[in-house]
């Protein structure tokens with residue numbers, strides 16, 4: 001018959017004993033397991049993400065990104081170069097790099113852009129340098145592109161990028177938003193609305209869709225944040241292609 005354990009013969013310190021016994025308990029556990037406990041990270045740090053935010057004109061891409069900038073740390077927002085004229089409240093170098101058409105074309109010639117497109121008569125493109133520098137530091141980056149830009153990026157990035165399609169809750173909400181912004185003429189509005197109808201067909205090429213409903217900007221921003229968090233927690237991380 002097995003000997004009953006007595007206090008002295010038990011290999012582990014009593015759980016009731018004072019706090020000083022925790023190291024003793026750890027050592028006893030290690031000794032019983034025959035190996036010491038490692039302090040190494042159980043999971044390696046997640047890969048930096050390239051988050052591509054796109055959607056038809058007027059859905060609120062800039063508004064979402066502006067707010068995301070305020071509420072989330074450790075995101076690098078790539079500043080797009082554009083040949084369009086600066087809007088009231090926009091800051092050169094922060095919202096966009098505002099350049100002339102000639103300057104833009106010179107960047108294209110020197111192969112300095114990851115992607116570029118003509119959007120409503122103006123050029124928009126993403127400087128490669130910023131992306132490389134950022135990824136090298138392990139930072140996540142956010143790119144804001146129009147639908148044609150997203151298509152080009154999908155071809156070059158494949159599944160290594162996280163593609164988010166922003167929409168308004170309805171077509172009428174989108175039109176009202178564009179009218180309220182007051183930055184387009186009636187003719188320009190017609191082009192944007194017709195284009196938006198076509199662009200909606202591209203939603204299936206994206207990984208996520210985020211509805212930016214009227215006066216619900218916070219909800220949309222929160223959802224984008226959750227997407228980023230979920231991507232960071234993925235077991236199978238997206239590969240880095242850049």
Ligand SMILES: Nc1ncnc2c1ncn2[C@@H]1O[C@H](COP(=O)(O)OP(=O)(O)OP(=O)(O)O)[C@@H](O)[C@H]1O
Nearest residue numbers: 057058059060061062063177181213214215216217
């Ligand atoms: N959730 C929202 N509720 C009401 N108005 C909004 C909301 N989100 C954005 N807006 C407003 O809608 C207008 C269009 O938004 P924004 O300029 O961000 O769109 P965009 O998708 O970046 O457009 P573009 O592609 O033409 O630059 C702006 O006046 C903005 O303040």
